[in-house]
Amino acid sequence: MIKRKTIQRVGSATLVISSILFSYPSYGQASSSDKSVKSEKEEYKVSVTVDKVHTLVAGKKDENALTTVEIEELIPGTFLPGREVTFSLPKGLSSVDKIKVWHNSDLRVETTTSKITIHVPAYRSEEKYKLTATMRLVARIDQEGELKATIKGDGVTESKVLIARVIQGASIEPVKNEKQRPLRLGVQAQPAPDLLFTERVAGAFRKEGNADITFHLPRVGMRFSEVPTVKVIKGDLQIDEHSVQLVEEKELKDDSYSNGVTFKIKKESSKPSVIQVSDIKISTNRTMADGLYDLTVWGDALAHEKQLKDSKVMSFPYVSVNGSDEKHEVKREISFSVGELVYYIGHTEKKMNIAPYMKKNHIYAPIHHLAEALGIHENELLWDEASQTMTILKDKKILQLQAGSDIVGINSMKVPIPTDIEMKDAHIMVPLDVVAAFLGVKAKWEPASKKIILS
Known part of the structure; x- marks a missing residue:
């Protein structure tokens, strides 16, 4: 989900943060800014100070990622008697252990790994309250970018403060092959796209105990037919060749999948490495619906176990199924309906969090759902927060969509459109027929059902 810029001064309780000079680390260790993020102006009621904004590798613990946060009333009585004030970490970011808080006052404070709840007594005895909290931060594997914590409560207008930056340690994606045909129904051992597991930082695929990497198909009538070839094609990472095997349903952690492929890391890399999985064969039965099907990847080698409990590691479109066309051409109709929180890729239902x-x-829908439906990988979607611009890389096209603008950039050209691009609830919303046309997709509007069909 694309997050909007947060206005840092809101009402009477506002956070003022100093600017930070920052550069991404060259290696897999988290790094920190030397400057503090803090509130400085006395006219504001609440000050929140973050001592260091760490750069975290998603899914990885780092003993150096200790963050200290100070919360202080600048005007006595800001924390209303008998009420609560909360400081919450953003979704996907937590402390390895429960947040620790120190204060010398009559406040009652409760903490979890992601939240501080401050209970203000009915009769205050302190002139001004001040608390200091420490937390060792770790980001979930599916997080990336700048993450902000939130403080709010009765008498305290909701405000946000930058708490951490997160980078992805690795990417996993299928190798594009224009000659790749969709899978046919009831056919055994059909070739499927190769997979590339690419480290962006050294040691992203870790060896810790029995850490593994597993990828699996949906439980809808398809399965891996044989053990594929797994090898390191770049860097000094080593895998355990004897660990490469098929795993059946009873061995998987999630029983919604039928079978998968697993392998283990033998030695971590000292320089970023690439693993290629090739010779992948998939068998199907005749009960499957036509459509595009996802591959899901997880494993302790990708993220610490704690971070796997509340999220999938990665899921992306992988293979198409087309049982009706003898020439085996991909037949994929995509439909979006006004007011509906689901859309369809063929017969496969997909969910959205904004209708x-x-x-x-024109029908507007989130750009990342349209991109997913068209098979555009998330690595081909580039978001620029400063200009509020989404760039789509498809084939040899570069499409640029800016929130609030009715001009679309196509390669080096600027093209006016009949309506504008919008930002709504932190999503870039686009007119489907207009953007689809730029991407070479036909659109058909059905007035009776208020549905648009892309093909």
């Missing part, structure tokens, strides 16, 4: 809507006779 399409009509504006100026």
Whole structure:
């Protein structure tokens, strides 16, 4: 999900943060800014100071990622008697252990690994309250970018402060092959796209105990037919060749999958490495619906176990199924309906967290759902927070969509469109027919059902 810029001064309780000079680390260790993030102006009621904004590698613990946060009333009585104030970490970021808080006052404070709850007594005895909290931060594997904590409560207008930056330690994606055909129904050992596991930082695929990497297909009538070839094609990472095997349903942690492939890391890399999985064969039965199917990847080698409990590691479109066309061409109709929180890729239902809507006779939907439906990988979507611009890389096209603009960039050209690109609930919303046309996709509008069909 694309996050909007947060206005740092809101009402009477506002956070003022100093600017930070920052550069990404060259290696896999987290790094920190030397400057503090803090509130400085006395006219504001609440001050929140973050001593260091660490750069975390998603899914990895780092003993150096200790963050100290100070919360202080600048005007006595800001924390209303008998009420609560909360300081919450953003979704996908937590402390390895329960947050520790120190204060010398009559406050009652409760903490979890992601939240501080401050209970203010009915009769205050302190002129001004001040608390100091420490937390050793770790980010979930699916997080990336700048993450902000939130402070709010009765008498304290909700405000946000930058708490950490997160980078992805690795990417996993299928190798594009224009000659790759969709899978046919009831056919055994059909070739599937190779997979590349690419480290962006050394040691991203870790060896710790019995750490593994496993990828599996949905439980809908398809399965891996044989053990694929897994090898390191770049860098000094080593895998345990004897650990490469098929795992059946009873051996998987999630029983919604039928079978998968697993392997283990033998030696961590000292320089970023690449693993290629090739000779992948998939068998199907005749009960499957046509459509695009995802591959899910998880494993202790990708993220510490604690970070796997509340999220999938990675899931992305992988293979198409087309049982109706004798030439085996991909037949994939994509449909979005006004006001519906689901859309369809063929017969496969997909969920959204914001429903399409009509504006100026165009259906608007989130760009990342359209991209997923068209098979555009998340690595081909580039978001620039400063300019509020989404760049899509598809084939040899570079498409640029800026929130609030009715001009679309196509390679080096600027093209006006009949309506504008919007930002809504932190999502870039686009007119589906207009953007689909730029991407070479036909659109058909069905007025009776308020549905648009892309093909």
